[in-house]
Amino acid sequence: MIVSNARLLADFTETFWFPESASTFSAEVDSTYMMVLWICILFMVPITFCLFYFSFKYIKRKGEPAESQVSHHTVLEVAWSVLPCFLLVLMFVRGSIGYIDQRKAPEGSDTVSVKAFKWGWTMDYGNGVFHPELHLVVGRPTKLTMRSSDVIHSLFVPAFRAKKDIVPGRYNEMWFDPSIASVKVSDEKLAAAKAETKEKFANVFDPERYQFTEDGYTYFDLYCTEYCGRDHSKMQTVVVVHETDEDLKAWIKKYSGRPEGTTPADYGALLYSRRGCASCHSIDGSKRVGPSFQALFGTEHGLVSGENVKVDENYVRESILEPKAKVVAGYNPVMPAYKGQLSDDDIESIIAYLKSLAPTAAPATTAAAAP
């Protein structure tokens, strides 16, 4: 009975302090945290007791002398200076060992390269497959090689208890070994969520709303934790942990190009939200970091160099691959280059999508009208 109560209490304190524990690091970090917590309680309780007990016990009338005027006690003072140091050493050593474990990825880890930008993530799964979500396999150590194309970001997965800054101008690495797999929700639930999204939320699927991703997996939160500007708090994505390697491969395959039966314009719209265009280019005409895509194609606009340029297929292509070559007047040259990251078909799809957003667009190329 007592044992089970103690276990209940332990469960309660764990879930009170921490998010779900989903990597091989979590147990160690959590138990180190609880150790430090108990050490703090060990100090806090007597300090608080003495503080308030003395403060009330020794209240005296004005002018009444103190019972004691002792000014020091060297043995006592040396004792309370030196003894806590042993606890400090214990905490330091345990923390450092845990840190070293998180520092070096084991040989043969899977790797994913991560690009962080204002305000989104692109994970590179090789073979030209890029996606904002981070997908892993349970029990497989995975190393992230991370770079930033603008300012400092930081990748944080609370459920994995792991975090690392992403500093422009260098590659930072981190690794973890997920211990719990995501669960796939039932097809009906997914279909219902998708239908509702299409109906009410302009087809922008928000995993937060349903607690599962567009592909129907439950997920762990991934946050940016280094302040990076306007949409810092929106710079979130999800981590999905697959049961098996085959499952992950199947998921990657699904995103390895334009699926059959999808029009270029529709696929362009997907790329627009998936590859980070949306964070800087609106489709409703509002000005963000970059020019809006609304009714952009076919117009003419001024560049910082003073020249004018017509927004045609070649200009869009150049602006995706080498954004700094021709910068629109009134904007800063901050867009990262997508050279080598988009296939010809991808670029063609984005162009088709842009055309679909322009009022003069030929109806033949736009099967689905823009939202």
Next chain:
Amino acid sequence: MSTTNVLNPGYASDSENYLKNSTGILSWMFTLDHKRIGIMYLIGILSAFALGGALALAIRAHLLEPDGTLFTNDQYNQVFTLHGAIMVFLFIIPSIPAALGNFLVPVMLGAKDVAFPRLNLCSFYLWVCGAVFFICALLGSGLDTGWTFYTPYSTTTDTSVILATFGAFVLGFSSIFTGLNFIVTINTMRPPGMTWFKMPLFLWATYSTSIIQVLATPVLGITLLLLIAERTMKIGIFDPEYNGDPVTYQHFFWFYSHPAVYIMILPAFGIISELIAVHSHKHIFGYRFIAYSSVAIALLGFLVWGHHMFTSGMSALTTIIFSALTFTVSVPSAIKVFNWIATLYKGSISLTTPMCYAISFIFLFTIGGLTGLFLGVLSVDLHLHDTYFIVAHFHYVMMGGTLIAFLGGLFHWWPKMTGRMFSELGGRISCLIVFIGFNMTFLPQFVLGSRGMPRRYATYDPEFTLLHQWSSYGSFILGMGLLLAGIVLVVSLYNGKKAPSNPWGAVTLEWQCTSPPPFYNFARPPVVGDPYDFHDLRWDALTENYVIDTPPRKVAPETLPLGTPAHAGGQD
């Protein structure tokens, strides 16, 4: 004839009272009197605090809902940046050293003024100048970099980074001048008989603080100038686009800003040492350990800046060394807490308003200090870094520590500064409300942080809503408590009882002149003994004042200074 004299200076005459001996705005603007400069600082920093506090309440109000209630993301980023920058640069750093320190250091030394009165006035005007730059930044295009100005964000954003950093640069000089002044004053102007170990502990704390101010602040100045150079001339230092390194900026910045944390907290330790001893009417326990621990903190504080950068990608060895050094700083802080509690033991405690604030300081600071251990433990820090845990931790230290100590000190020395007693009941109630509101605001943030809520988020995931709301409601209570404290003090100016020279029963020198002190502080260098020897202190019910019995003493010179200052026509 009795063999002892009673030390009771009575009340200052209007012509001697430093507040009244000359009038007119110019007599304040061009004053060289350290007490008037201290009062001007006090008004300045309290205005800054009111502004920073209003921004803080706006932040908490915004975070009542996951999607935010008041601001757009851009506005939120500017509000939290200004809250941080104003609180750090305009309020906390100058709060105790410049406002209370200016008033107290010379009086505690029995001196007539600081060593360099003109430099002192200059440092005040530099503060004003820095504040004007900040206000210009606020009215211009705002500032959205966070108070840390991290590159390359700060070199690429469109907001008024240059105005604000230049403001911080100027404020740095203000801080350096104050520190320099105090170092020279304490070294050269101690009265006969006041050896280093007969100084009140507030002076030890001020001295340690001043050393940090003089040694560390220039590094901030250089860093901010480099940042401005990079922004205006595209010189590659921090921005990788010009072959710079952003982590270099973090090293430079924290080399100042970590010691600056001790600029903020050390003077608070000094105040608490005074408050606990005086209101317990008992010799401070372990004087030397407290004094040495101040110096130890000042020196060790220079070696631990790297713990702000555990996740930045420093080498493993560097990171582990910084972690080890970080733990060493906790020892001298712990020593102080133990000594304060030992001082309470068997004392003769008066639970006055300043004492209530001192007790809540010890409680809050202990939480602040202990939660620092979580962040020093490397593996745990990787989880907690840049989450609300950090926010809670440094508010417990900076606000629960420095601000509460500042308030305690303000209530403690208020009768000395203004010559008025405040309502004890009002003061104690304000302390209780502040204490409750503070814990309600920041305790939930520890849990938010360990559950993974990142800091500096304008919007947040719905699972964090409840804790955020508790925190917000707590902050409103906290705001009301602080407002009440302000009202109690302001009301005392109009209908407070006239303050006696020594209302609390202290034996340091500032309580041996009238309240408020005459413009010359002391007619003659006072006799100096142990600043915590309460044996000769006696409560005199007739004058409602504590008096000190002193042995008879021959005074020299025998003539007293003139009753009116020279600039008010006192010379002839």
